[in-house]
Amino acid sequence: RPTGVQGRIAFETDTKNIIVYDGTAWRGYANDGVSYTLSSTNMSVDFTKTGNTTTNNWLQTNYQTTSDTGFTFSAWIKSNVTDSQRIFDNYTTSHQLALRVLSGNYALYYYAGGTSNTIFNTSSHSASGVFDGNWRHLAVTLAGTTAKIYEEGALKYTETFSDTYTAIASNFRIGANLSNSDAYAGLMDEVAFFERALTATEVLNQYNNHVYLSPTCHFRMGDGPSDTDSSGAATAGEDVETITDVSGNGYTATQSTATKKPVYSSDVPSF
Numbered sequence: 001r002p003t004g005v006q007g008r009i010a011f012e013t014d015t016k017n018i019i020v021y022d023g024t025a026w027r028g029y030a031n032d033g034v035s036y037t038l039s040s041t042n043m044s045v046d047f048t049k050t051g052n053t054t055t056n057n058w059l060q061t062n063y064q065t066t067s068d069t070g071f072t073f074s075a076w077i078k079s080n081v082t083d084s085q086r087i088f089d090n091y092t093t094s095h096q097l098a099l100r101v102l103s104g105n106y107a108l109y110y111y112a113g114g115t116s117n118t119i120f121n122t123s124s125h126s127a128s129g130v131f132d133g134n135w136r137h138l139a140v141t142l143a144g145t146t147a148k149i150y151e152e153g154a155l156k157y158t159e160t161f162s163d164t165y166t167a168i169a170s171n172f173r174i175g176a177n178l179s180n181s182d183a184y185a186g187l188m189d190e191v192a193f194f195e196r197a198l199t200a201t202e203v204l205n206q207y208n209n210h211v212y213l214s215p216t217c218h219f220r221m222g223d224g225p226s227d228t229d230s231s232g233a234a235t236a237g238e239d240v241e242t243i244t245d246v247s248g249n250g251y252t253a254t255q256s257t258a259t260k261k262p263v264y265s266s267d268v269p270s271f
Contacts, residue, residue, distance in 0.1 A: 043222025079186025
């Protein structure tokens with residue numbers, strides 16, 4: 001970094017701070033995060049594997065939570081199934097954070113070595129507003145003892161649970177649980193994870209303006225520069241090979257079993 005020159009400004013890559021030299025010392029200022037805006041989406045991932053009898057397709061990621069501050073999952077969803085399907089799950093024998101649609105309602109499971117929390121999962125938490133066969137935006141946040149669900153950028157449900165949220169050190173699976181059941185039946189696009197609970201304004205800005213502020217992991221589901229099918233670059237109708245996180249943190253989503261591979265699709269939300 002620059003030293004010894006009054007008025008110099010630098011950016012520390014290790015701390016992500018803005019630092020300013022005032023003639024005597026460097027003064028650090030925490031940044032507000034780096035945001036970027038999506039201009040369009042050309043590809044999504046179809047977990048139903050259209051034209052194939054195998055429908056329990058899923059992706060395994062190497063992303064896991066690391067911060068106790070909070071958590072956000074957001075994605076564009078297209079599905080008309082409202083029973084027995086997992087959106088994401090990172091279950092191990094002692095830890096779990098999973099989102100499921102069950103009997104027409106949202107069911108959010110959180111367990112981190114204490115009480116098993118099943119959040120929402122009543123008739124007053126209907127998922128029909130998102131799971132109606134159209135492209136919809138869905139976001140789920142947790143922080144402290146509060147969980148929230150946002151639909152189409154607006155806060156829909158808020159619930160409290162008994163355990164205080166802490167990070168769960170196990171990898172996330174998209175589209176199924178650990179036993180490869182409760183498979184997701186539909187398409188997903190722009191799957192993003194954040195190590196904090198996004199604010200209502202940030203969720204709305206993501207829905208309206210497609211602005212992503214410092215995601216920890218963001219899978220563009222076919223539109224990332226390193227997303228591939230078995231033949232190379234991602235192509236509609238081809239099996240997913242590797243989807244690479246575009247946040248710069250190096251995460252991937254893959255499926256090594258041929259019969260469990262979802263496919264890329266040109267059916268996408270309109271930006």
